[in-house]
Amino acid sequence: MKVLVLDGVAEEGLVPFREEPGLEIDIKKKLTEDELVEIIPQYHAMIVRSATKVTPRVLDHANNMIVVGRAGVGVDNIDLAAATNKGVLVVNAPDGNTIAAAELTMAMILGLSRSVPQANATLRSGKWDKKAFMGVELRGRTLGVLGMGRIGSNVAKRALAMEMNIVAYDPYINEEAAAKMGVKVLPLEDVLKQADFLTIHMPKTKESYHLINEKTIAVMKDGVRIINCARGGIIDEEALYNAIKSGKVAGAALDVFEKEPNTESPLYEFNNVIMTPHLGASTEEAQLNVAVDVAKEIVAALKGEVVKNTVNIPSLDAKTMAAVKPYLDLAGRLGNFHAQMITGRVNKIELIYSGELSALEVTPITTAFLKGMLDPILQENVNFVNASVIAKNRGIEVIQTTAEMAKDYNNLMTAKVYCESGERVLAATLLQGNVAHLVNIDGYRVDVVPSGHMLVVPHYDRPKIIGKVGTLIGEHDINIAAMQVGRKEIGGKAVMVLTIDDVVPDDTLRAIAQVDGILDVKFVSL
Missing domain, CATH: 3.40.50.720 (NAD(P)-binding Rossmann-like Domain)
Structure with missing residues (x-):
């Protein structure tokens, strides 16, 4: 197997490669995308720092690639979605610096x-x-x-x-x-x-x-x-x-x-x-540590062993992965949505899998939810391997249960998050074409595709409230793409979900919150 080393990764950090029989190391300076595309088909692994951009085009040509390693923490220069779609593991070194x-x-x-x-x-x-x-x-x-x-x-x-x-x-x-x-x-x-x-x-x-x-x-x-x-x-x-x-x-x-x-x-x-000019990781030891750590991860991936610091996909057999894969994105979106809705310390998370989901191996789906919820709010690197451990270390109790029947849906994932401000409940399903739909917010039925920018506005079901919210948004030339209102009874509490085309300024959010009859307002961006 061949490993491509780019961006001046510390030579001492390549020792795990040199100690592994059968690995051929090819060290090159920074390459252009065209140069990388030309040579990438021959490699099984690649290690980069921050200079090289591992783009969808590069990955599209990486037909033998098993794993890409980032000698550092951030993976902004690696297209995770493209890597996942290609079946390429992405690993990093979160502890080295x-x-x-x-x-x-x-x-x-x-x-x-x-x-x-x-x-x-x-x-x-x-x-x-x-x-x-x-x-x-x-x-x-x-x-x-x-x-x-x-x-x-x-x-x-x-x-x-x-x-x-x-x-x-x-x-x-x-x-x-x-x-x-x-x-x-x-x-x-x-x-x-x-x-x-x-x-x-x-x-x-x-x-x-x-x-x-x-x-x-x-x-x-x-x-x-x-x-x-x-x-x-x-x-x-x-x-x-x-x-x-x-x-x-x-x-x-x-x-x-x-x-x-x-x-x-x-x-x-x-x-x-x-x-100082961003020197946080600029020590000889840190640069060596991240190189050694990610090299060990790459060797483990090439040998088919357990990989600790994957940042894109869990380690599953092909059959299980094929069954749960459509639900990983759904769970991640649901977790990310929750992260932007909750206030205060999280004490417990309860995940309920109903219908077709109840027959699947749901643990990786739970992990995807935890990653989606914790990753945006913690400085730690949260991935499919450590998400459950991080939740446990943070004192968050995680419960997952299954139910054979899912009312009104073939599959349903319900996520209850208990925090200092109370309980928040979201439920989502995959509909035709494996498209994610958010179908319940705190007990109110809705039907929203969780993507882009959204406003979630709990309110009293009274005339003119929706119009006032729309007017405030329109004053900033923000277009409303879709709107849903969920309610249980006329004149009672309800929830409004607006899908919008742009970010809503903070002063507009405050103005919406002050409208008589509005109970809360949350801006969610996925």
Whole structure:
């Protein structure tokens, strides 16, 4: 079998390939898509970093390809849908850069507390100025951690060694596990109020985008210091600029930015801001670790062994895969829909499979649901192998049951999610042509294809409410493609689902929520 190695993957990381008899390694520099298409049919595996784009066209010609490995965490440069349709496993190395990112965060916290980069620059310029760099000690200070995944947990562990007090916000963390670490889990606002240093370790999602903004900064202590080594865009950089200029924020340390490369940010004018060019995974050890980890995964895949870090499809025999495959996308969509509907910590998930589904091996379908729900809201890499483990570690009870009969449908998947705000129920089915249809929202019958942009609006069944919502959306030139209303009785509670052609601005969502008779409004994008 032949393995194609691209993008300058660390030579030491190729040892697992060299130790495996019968593997031929072909190392090349970055190739154009045309060059890759020309040679790809001869390879059984490929390992890339971030430069090479594994496009649908490349995969279409990869007739012998078994597995594609990404020497790193993100797989944005690999078309997962095309790989799945081709039957190609995609693997990554989610753990290899954890320590590197955690240690950079600690370096940022220490550098920020003692102005190390600024003092170094001043001294090198020929000026000895001790008074200008009065620092603060970390011992006894409170570190607020937003996101307690692998990296956030490792930062907390190291900060505890510095005798800091740790408070954390993570709606999906197991509180008992956090308490054993010495970490106190609190609501977001309480973490913001208590933190002397605030470090971010969350993925960038619709919910976390500009989470740190003018309003949330106003809640923080005067003199707070903010660190972001996670994802650009979680901090509203204009709001941070204004807060530093006013003195509200005493300093910031940023490794990531909303737009990268970033060499012209207004934040450069401040001497109390440390900025680095996305160095989170830039250590010799991290680059070696991710290469070794993904090489081992590729070898396992080529040998037909268990692969831990697949990011697209579960390991199933051909017959089982053929039967459940149509339902994997349905489950993923249902999970993603739930993720955008729920509020607060999830305690339990109950999945009920009815009709034809009851005769199938439903565990991979459950896994697809968990991946669809957890992946958008956690910084951790959630895949078909670890989704169930992550749910368990987060204290989420998962129950799956089957029922032979499905009222009105040949197959029906019902997902009940129990969280702090209450119970949310969604049910979906596959209709003719294996097209997914959402058929129930919190007990209200609807018939919606879950795709694109949607508004879910619980309301009282009264005249003019639907018209007011349509008018508010129309004022932003957003077209309504389809509308469904589910109700149980005239004049009672109902739910409206609008399929729309564009993103609805936050101010419009707030305006809709204020319409008399509207109970809630959720924007869902799939």
